[in-house]
Amino acid sequence: MNPSRHNDQTAVPDTRALPPPSAEEQAHSERLACRVREEVAQAGGAIPFSRFMELALYAPGFGYYAAGQHKFGAGGDFVTAPELGPLFARCLARQCRQILEALTGGDILEAGAGSGALAADLLIELESLGYLPLRYAILELSAELRARQAETIKLRAPHLLPRVHWLDAPPASFRGIVLANELLDAMPAVRFRVAPDGIREIYVTWENDRFSWLEKPAEQPVQDRVVPLALVPGYTSEINWHAEAWVRSIADTLQQGVLLLIDYGFPRTEFYHPQRLDGTLMCHYRHRAHADPLILVGLQDITAHVDFTAIAAAGTAAGLRLLGYTSQAAFLIGCGLDQLAAQSDPENTRAHLELTQQIKKLTLPHEMGELYKVIAFGRGVEEPLLGFAVRDRRGRL
Numbered sequence: 001m002n003p004s005r006h007n008d009q010t011a012v013p014d015t016r017a018l019p020p021p022s023a024e025e026q027a028h029s030e031r032l033a034c035r036v037r038e039e040v041a042q043a044g045g046a047i048p049f050s051r052f053m054e055l056a057l058y059a060p061g062f063g064y065y066a067a068g069q070h071k072f073g074a075g076g077d078f079v080t081a082p083e084l085g086p087l088f089a090r091c092l093a094r095q096c097r098q099i100l101e102a103l104t105g106g107d108i109l110e111a112g113a114g115s116g117a118l119a120a121d122l123l124i125e126l127e128s129l130g131y132l133p134l135r136y137a138i139l140e141l142s143a144e145l146r147a148r149q150a151e152t153i154k155l156r157a158p159h160l161l162p163r164v165h166w167l168d169a170p171p172a173s174f175r176g177i178v179l180a181n182e183l184l185d186a187m188p189a190v191r192f193r194v195a196p197d198g199i200r201e202i203y204v205t206w207e208n209d210r211f212s213w214l215e216k217p218a219e220q221p222v223q224d225r226v227v228p229l230a231l232v233p234g235y236t237s238e239i240n241w242h243a244e245a246w247v248r249s250i251a252d253t254l255q256q257g258v259l260l261l262i263d264y265g266f267p268r269t270e271f272y273h274p275q276r277l278d279g280t281l282m283c284h285y286r287h288r289a290h291a292d293p294l295i296l297v298g299l300q301d302i303t304a305h306v307d308f309t310a311i312a313a314a315g316t317a318a319g320l321r322l323l324g325y326t327s328q329a330a331f332l333i334g335c336g337l338d339q340l341a342a343q344s345d346p347e348n349t350r351a352h353l354e355l356t357q358q359i360k361k362l363t364l365p366h367e368m369g370e371l372y373k374v375i376a377f378g379r380g381v382e383e384p385l386l387g388f389a390v391r392d393r394r395g396r397l
């Protein structure tokens with residue numbers, strides 16, 4: 001089984017042990033590095049790490065998500081829940097059905113749809129449940145991924161493709177379900193370090209023919225977030241303002257319905273745990289995880305875990321009601337994972353084995369079951385959501 005995006009069992013302590021990129025990949029990376037270096041020079045010698053991460057992942061035509069890297073699945077760099085098989089989408093479909101029923105209609109908007117696997121499997125399952133939404137919108141930054149998503153849906157459910165359309169920005173107004181799997185962790189994060197004499201924001205500069213770190217005194221908003229955390233000198237971590245702003249912008253468009261976010265992360269007390277001295281930044285390259293985002297520019301994924309306390313605060317401050325927060329395992333069980341598993345025929349050895357593997361990967365505590373969380377917000381939806389019936393941990397946020 002391939003490692004997922006968070007999985008540090010595959011950690012590479014020495015980045016020299018990473019597989020070397022091909023000459024073509026190397027040339028691609030050089031072109032992006034050149035683009036980043038220009039921006040570093042224009043900025044007077046350094047750019048905030050969040051801007052470096054944004055360029056490395058999303059620079060048009062060059063960034064990791066914007067260019068042709070394989071990214072998802074066995075031939076790529078990491079595996080996400082929808083890539084394991086259709087079980088994740090089948091469970092999610094049961095949660096969607098409950099919401100669409102309560103709303104007596106509504107559309108679905110998926111943000112950051114990756115390969116399109118979730119969109120295809122969710123539509124297929126909703127069709128079989130008799131709850132197909134009229135429209136399935138995909139909000140996706142990457143033109144390359146949009147094309148790939150259309151291909152996936154065309155291949156797996158061609159008759160459902162006419163319901164799908166792509167958006168460049170959140171719609172002005174939306175009624176239905178907004179969902180995103182592993183979107184927030186892919187948003188550019190601010191990096192900071194606590195120095196003995198104050199908080200520093202971490203920047204990226206270019207020296208001795210390579211990108212390297214540079215620190216500057218942190219601006220007031222960073223100070224205001226970090227000082228109350230009372231972290232020890234040397235402590236380095238992240239703040240994800242982009243993710244918080246994104247939740248606010250979606251909240252503004254959600255006229256009625258539910259925002260459902262699935263990602264890896266913790267409540268704030270665990271996110272800034274005293275032992276998490278180096279923060280949560282993680283890079284993925286060909287199923288190896290390591291912690292140096294300044295190498296393999298544009299060829300590797302860069303992520304930071306999600307501070308769910310910050311996300312909860314962003315959603316509620318924007319007028320949404322927090323409907324639930326729980327682990328992925330508890331959510332999927334609440335959505336009916338057990339019943340779906342019970343339908344599997346052990347005589348059909350291959351299908352049964354595949355399903356068992358998906359269940360293990362999605363729910364075991366040392367796999368995706370505990371680290372991955374689900375948070376839901378609502379507007380004009382009063383009904384308790386299925387996914388939080390087994391266990392709701394809102395009190396921990």
Ligand SMILES: C[S@@+](CC[C@H](N)C(=O)[O-])C[C@H]1O[C@@H](n2cnc3c(N)ncnc32)[C@H](O)[C@@H]1O
Nearest residue numbers: 065080112113114139140141142181182183186
């Ligand atoms: C880690 S991938 C997850 C893909 C998919 N949801 C999955 O679970 O396999 C992150 C996705 O979010 C997209 N993305 C990142 N920032 C975005 C934004 N602000 N709006 C829309 N999509 C975004 C990326 O292009 C990519 O498709």
